[in-house]
Amino acid sequence: MKKKFILGASILALAIPTFVTANSNIRIWMKGNLIKSDVAPYIYQERTMVPLRVISENLGKEVTWDGAKRSVNIKDEKGNEFSLIIGGKFMEDISANVDRKIELDAPALIKDDRTFVPLRAIAEAFGERVDWDKDKRVVVIGEGYDTNKIKEEKKEVLDPLGLDYLYNKDMAGKSDEEKTQYEKAMRAQESKVFKGYKNGDVEGCLAWLSFAKAGEFFEPEQNKNPFLNPKKDGLGIGLTKRGEAMSGYEKTEGEDYYKRDCMGLASGPCVAGLEHFDYYINYDGTFSYFRLPLHYQGTAPEMLKEVKNIVAHPKKIKFIKADKSEIEKLLKTLVDAENDYKLKDLV
Incomplete structure (x- = not known):
C-alpha cells in the first residue's frame, strides 16, 4: 500500500550506518535564499546529505513513500518522476516513456527519523545546478549566488579543551x-x-x-x-x-x-x-x-x-x-x- 505526502511528513526509521560525520555548520542556499532545515545536513561518503523535506519544500516536489518496497518516489508538475530505494545504489527515472537508471554517489539513508538523500544527485536529476562554496561551507542550488552576501557563522566552542x-x-x-x-x-x-x-x-x-x-x-x-x-x-x-x-x-x-x-x-x-x-x-x-x-x-x-x-x-x-x-x-x-x-x- 502506498502512502502519499507533500512536504515535511516523516518517513519511518529503518537503518543507518554507525558512523557518519555530522556537519551542522553546512548551509544550503537555494534560488536566492539560505533555507532552513529542522535537521542538519551532514557529510556521508564525501557527499552532502540533506533531509528530503528540503527538496519537497523548496523545489516544489511531491513525495510518495512505499513502505512495502522501502522506496521513495519524487516527482514534479512537469511530469519528471524518480524512484529510489533506501540504501540503494541507483535512482530510477520512471517519467513517462523513460526507463533508465542513475547511479547515486551515496545511497538514501534514514537518520533521526528523516530520509536523507544525496543533494547533488537529486537536484541535478530535476535540472538544477549545484555548486559548493568550500570557504563558507554553503551548498549552492540554482543561479545568482553571491558569496559576499553570506555572513560567516559564529562557531560555538563547547569546550576549549577540544572535547x-x-x-x-x-x-x-x-x-x-x-x-x-x-x-x-x-x-x-x-x-x-x-x-x-x-x-x-x-x-x-x-x-x-x-x-x-x-x-x-x-x-x-x-x-x-x-x-x-x-x-x-x-x-x-x-x-x-x-x-x-x-x-x-x-x-x-x-x-x-x-x-x-x-x-x-x-x-x-x-x-x-x-x-x-x-x-x-x-x-x-x-x-x-x-x-x-x-x-x-x-x-x-x-x-x-x-x-x-x-x-x-x-x-x-x-x-x-x-x-x-x-x-x-x-x-x-x-x-x-x-x-x-x-x-x-x-x-
Whole structure:
C-alpha cells in the first residue's frame, strides 16, 4: 500500500550506518535564499546529505513513500518522476516513456527519523545546478549566488579543551553499543589542544579535576588539591570495556556485564588509600560515576548483588571548564593503569 505526502511528513526509521560525520555548520542556499532545515545536513561518503523535506519544500516536489518496497518516489508538475530505494545504489527515472537508471554517489539513508538523500544527485536529476562554496561551507542550488552576501557563522566552542563530543546531545538517545563505538573513536583521536596526547587522556584529566571540584574524593585534602596524589604517584587512566563481567569472575552464577565502556581513574600511594572512581559520559556536559569496594564481604551472590546495585545507582557530576594549564599539569603525571586496561591500547 502506498502512502502519499507533500512536504515535511516523516518517513519511518529503518537503518543507518554507525558512523557518519555530522556537519551542522553546512548551509544550503537555494534560488536566492539560505533555507532552513529542522535537521542538519551532514557529510556521508564525501557527499552532502540533506533531509528530503528540503527538496519537497523548496523545489516544489511531491513525495510518495512505499513502505512495502522501502522506496521513495519524487516527482514534479512537469511530469519528471524518480524512484529510489533506501540504501540503494541507483535512482530510477520512471517519467513517462523513460526507463533508465542513475547511479547515486551515496545511497538514501534514514537518520533521526528523516530520509536523507544525496543533494547533488537529486537536484541535478530535476535540472538544477549545484555548486559548493568550500570557504563558507554553503551548498549552492540554482543561479545568482553571491558569496559576499553570506555572513560567516559564529562557531560555538563547547569546550576549549577540544572535547566537544562530551556535549553531543545527538548521542544521548543512542544504544549502549553505539555510544561505546562513538566514545572509542573520539577518545582515540589526537588532541587538537595538547600535542602528543589523545582526547581520552585529556578527558580523564578533566574528569579528575571535576571530581575534586564536586568534593567527591575520600580525603578533603585531595578535593582541595587534586594534584596531590598524582604529583607523588602518577595518575592512572584505565578502561573497563563493554561486555566485561561486573564482578570480575566470569563464572559467577547470575553474572551481569557492563553495557557501556567505563573510564576508571586512580591515584594513591597504596591500594588501601587509593583515590579512584569509574564513570561514563551523559553527553550533556556531565558524567555519571560509581565506586566499587576494594574488598568484598560475604558470598559470591552477595558480592554480585552489591556490585549490580552500585553500578545501577551512579552519581552525576558536571564537567568543569578547566584551565588549560591545570590539564597540562595533570597530563604530565599520567602513568599506565593495569596492563589489561591501557587506554591507549584499547582506543
